[in-house]
Structure formats: C-alpha cells, structure tokens
Amino acid sequence: MRVSHMAYIDALSMCLPHRSSRWKNSFMRCKVDIAALPLKQANCLELPLDSCLGVLLMLVTLTPCAGVSISDLCVCPLADPSERKQIAQRYGLRNSLRDMKDIGLLQVKVLKAVDLLAADFSGKSDPFCLLELGNDRLQTHTIYKTLNPEWNKVFTFPVKDIHDVLEVTVFDEDGDKPPDFLGKIAIPLLSIRDGQTNCYVLKNKDLEQAFKGLIYLEMDFIYNPVKASIRTFSPREKRFVEDSRKLSKKILSRDVDRVKRITMAIWNTIQFLKSCFQWESTWRSAIAFVVFLVTVWNFELYMIPLALLLLFVYNFIRPVKGKVGGMQDSQESTDLEDEDEEDDKESEKKGLIERIYMVQDIVSTVQNVLEEIASFGERIKK
Numbered sequence: 001m002r003v004s005h006m007a008y009i010d011a012l013s014m015c016l017p018h019r020s021s022r023w024k025n026s027f028m029r030c031k032v033d034i035a036a037l038p039l040k041q042a043n044c045l046e047l048p049l050d051s052c053l054g055v056l057l058m059l060v061t062l063t064p065c066a067g068v069s070i071s072d073l074c075v076c077p078l079a080d081p082s083e084r085k086q087i088a089q090r091y092g093l094r095n096s097l098r099d100m101k102d103i104g105l106l107q108v109k110v111l112k113a114v115d116l117l118a119a120d121f122s123g124k125s126d127p128f129c130l131l132e133l134g135n136d137r138l139q140t141h142t143i144y145k146t147l148n149p150e151w152n153k154v155f156t157f158p159v160k161d162i163h164d165v166l167e168v169t170v171f172d173e174d175g176d177k178p179p180d181f182l183g184k185i186a187i188p189l190l191s192i193r194d195g196q197t198n199c200y201v202l203k204n205k206d207l208e209q210a211f212k213g214l215i216y217l218e219m220d221f222i223y224n225p226v227k228a229s230i231r232t233f234s235p236r237e238k239r240f241v242e243d244s245r246k247l248s249k250k251i252l253s254r255d256v257d258r259v260k261r262i263t264m265a266i267w268n269t270i271q272f273l274k275s276c277f278q279w280e281s282t283w284r285s286a287i288a289f290v291v292f293l294v295t296v297w298n299f300e301l302y303m304i305p306l307a308l309l310l311l312f313v314y315n316f317i318r319p320v321k322g323k324v325g326g327m328q329d330s331q332e333s334t335d336l337e338d339e340d341e342e343d344d345k346e347s348e349k350k351g352l353i354e355r356i357y358m359v360q361d362i363v364s365t366v367q368n369v370l371e372e373i374a375s376f377g378e379r380i381k382k
Contacts, residue, residue: 030056037062068136069156076154078107078220087222096226103231104159104223106133106189108166110140111197112150116213119172119180120145126173127182129215133157133166134237142173147213159221160237162189162228170202170215183211192221229308255371262373 030047037043039062047056071077078084089095091104110129119125127149128142136157143149157166166187171179183202197218202211275281276288295303 032060034060034062039063068138068158070138071154071156073109073152073154076107076109077156078222091222091224091227093224093226096224100227100230101160102158103162103227104221106157106159106166106192107220108155108157108168109218110151110153110155110168111216111218112148112152113170113202113213113215114148116147116149116170116202117172117182117211118147119174119182125180125182127170128173128179130169130171131155131157131166132169134160134164135239144173159189159223161231162223163232163236164189166219168200168215168217170213181205183213183215185215187217187219189221192219194220225309258371259373 030049032045032047037060041061043060043062045058045060047058048054049056069077078087087105108131110131113127113129116125116127122145124145125147126142126144127146129140129151131138138155138157140151140153143151166189167184168187169184170182172182173179184205184207185200185203186207187200195218197216200215200217202213202215203209204211276285277292279285
C-alpha cells in the first residue's frame with residue numbers, strides 16, 4: 001500500500017461568540033510531510049496554518065498499521081484458496097490462545113456506486129469512498145466526472161472487536177475545500193454474509209433517511225469465536241476521531257431505556273429459571289429437573305467454557321436479530337444536532353444558562369456511565 005507523502009490536518013478553532021453564550025466552530029487546515037518523519041518516535045511539530053495567521057503545536061507519532069491493506073480485485077487476498085486456508089487456520093480454534101488482540105480479518109470489496117447525487121455545476125461528481133472500522137480508515141481513489149463510479153478495490157482490516165460497525169461514506173472531491181457528502185451506510189460486522197454481493201441504499205449523515213444512490217459491496221469476515229467472546233468483556237476501543245458529545249435529553253433517555261431493557265432481560269431470565277422449579281408447567285419443570293440432575297452428577301470444570309460456547313453458537317445462528325439491533329442503535333443515535341439547537345433556544349428563553357452549566361458536568365457523567373453500562377450489557381447479551 002502506498003502512503004501519500006503529504007497529510008492534511010484539520011484543526012478545530014473555538015471562537016468566542018458575539019452576543020451569544022454558544023461556541024462557534026471554524027476549521028483551519030495545515031499540512032505536514034509525513035514521509036520525512038521517523039516511525040515509532042514522538043515528533044514535536046510547529047505547523048503554520050494555511051488559511052489564517054498562527055501556528056499549530058502538536059506531537060505526531062507514526063505507527064505502521066498491521067493487517068491494513070488496499071489491493072485490486074485481481075490480487076484479492078481471500079480469492080486464492082491456499083491463502084484463504086492459511087488465514088482460516090490462523091483464526092482457527094487451535095490458535096485461540098495466541099495473540100488475543102488479533103481476533104479476525106475483514107475483507108471489503110468496494111465495487112461501484114450508482115446514481116449518486118450531482119455535487120458539481122456540470123451535473124456530475126468526483127466521488128471517492130471512505131471506509132472506517134474502529135480507528136482504521138482507508139479510502140478509494142477518486143473517479144472524476146461521473147455519477148456511476150466503479151472503484152473495484154479490495155480493502156483488508158484487522159478486526160479487534162466483532163461488535164464494531166463498518167462505516168462506508170461516499171464523498172465528492174472538491175480540490176482544497178472540504179469534500180461534499182454524498183451518502184453513508186453502517187454495517188454491523190455480525191450481520192455480514194460472506195462472499196455475497198450486496199446493494200446498499202445510501203443514507204444521510206444521521207443514517208436516518210435514504211439519501212440518493214446505491215453502493216455495491218462484497219465482504220468476507222473471518223474470526224476466532226473464542227477470542228471474540230473474551231474480547232466482549234473488555235471495554236470498547238476509544239475512537240481517535242470522534243465528535244464531542246453534548247448533554248442531550250434524548251441520549252440520556254435512550255441510555256436509561258437501554259439499561260432498563262438489559263435489567264428486564266436479566267430479571268425475566270431469573271424468573272424463568274425460578275418458575276422451572278416451582279412446577280408451574282409440569283413438562284418444563286420435569287425437563288429442568290432432569291437437566292439439573294444430569295448436570296450436577298456429571299459436572300466438570302471444562303463444562304463452563306463449553307456452556308459459554310453454546311451461548312455464542314445460539315446467538316451466531318440468529319445473526320438477523322443482531323443486525324436489527326445494531327441498525328436500531330445506529331438510528332437511535334441520530335438527529336442530535338437539531339435537538340441540541342432546541343435545547344440552546346430553551347436555555348436562552350429561560351435565562352438559566354449559568355445554572356445549567358453548573359449541573360451539566362454531573363448529568364453528562366451520569367449519561368456516560370449509563371451508556372457504558374448499557375453497551376457492556378448489550379455486548380454480553382449478543
């Protein structure tokens with residue numbers, strides 16, 4: 001994979017508002033020649049800004065990404081049977097205790113897009129595709145002056161968490177200006193069907209409504225189920241590039257509902273197990289009693305991981321439910337900017353901005369804790 005020698009860095013400038021209590025965001029851009037920087041070493045850089053006076057002081061460390069690659073369709077890694085067999089063996093059950101962070105591999109074939117939005121005055125666009133999985137980001141080349149681009153590129157990502165979501169965004173290249181948005185999709189890894197060409201309808205930035213155009217992808221997902229199960233109990237990897245989240249009544253209410261659903265699922269499971277031994281249903285209680293006797297009589301320590309593996313197989317057989325839940329979570333986290341503006345207007349009308357700021361940190365902490373609890377419970381439930 002070839003790496004561009006020049007990298008652009010967008011710096012977010014926070015400017016003081018005029019006759020308003022809200023912050024206004026403006027972007028400034030600077031560029032740095034990453035080819036001249038040494039690998040795995042902290043580099044202190046003083047970068048001049050392109051669009052205005054001033055410099056940006058920052059530390060940059062270049063670290064090579066293992067397992068990330070871009071290739072053409074003719075040299076697709078998983079197309080070669082011998083190489084595919086070698087990769088499958090690497091993630092086989094025999095290697096379940098080796099390199100616990102290397103859970104699996106995702107291969108995405110970005111084939112083409114159809115009927116995209118015309119972003120230029122000429123009625124055409126200059127589309128390219130950006131793929132994001134966790135902190136790994138890869139993009140296709142730009143195809144100029146077309147609404148039906150054919151990229152035919154193969155992208156390979158190392159998988160660190162099977163609960164991650166692959167985000168594919170189509171942009172229109174606009175020279176030195178920020179690219180124009182042409183559509184986006186989000187695909188949970190657990191919903192992927194290996195080797196099938198799928199057509200996805202592009203959606204808006206919030207993934208709430210259909211935008212314009214279609215994109216064709218073909219994906220293969222190979223992973224180790226034991227490593228994936230163990231990784232489920234670890235916190236999610238933090239995103240390096242992530243929008244700052246504000247206090248939101250909608251997010252807080254959503255996280256409370258998520259925690260409530262997880263709590264109710266645990267409570268219903270306990271009640272079901274309890275009812276099995278209270279003879280509310282003769283057949284169910286009889287079966288539960290026999291299973292209990294056989295389990296106690298033949299119990300060994302190795303049965304504990306086998307029981308966890310059976311739960312994993314049960315949820316693996318029903319991936320559709322995981323897909324619906326993943327897409328629902330993606331849709332529930334949308335439409336936040338409009339709601340933030342409404343909250344700001346209400347605060348200005350009531351004249352209680354200072355008091356709101358005093359309790360905002362506390363409520364935001366509660367909101368984040370609820371989200372972490374809900375995410376952890378949902379990951380185990382899946």
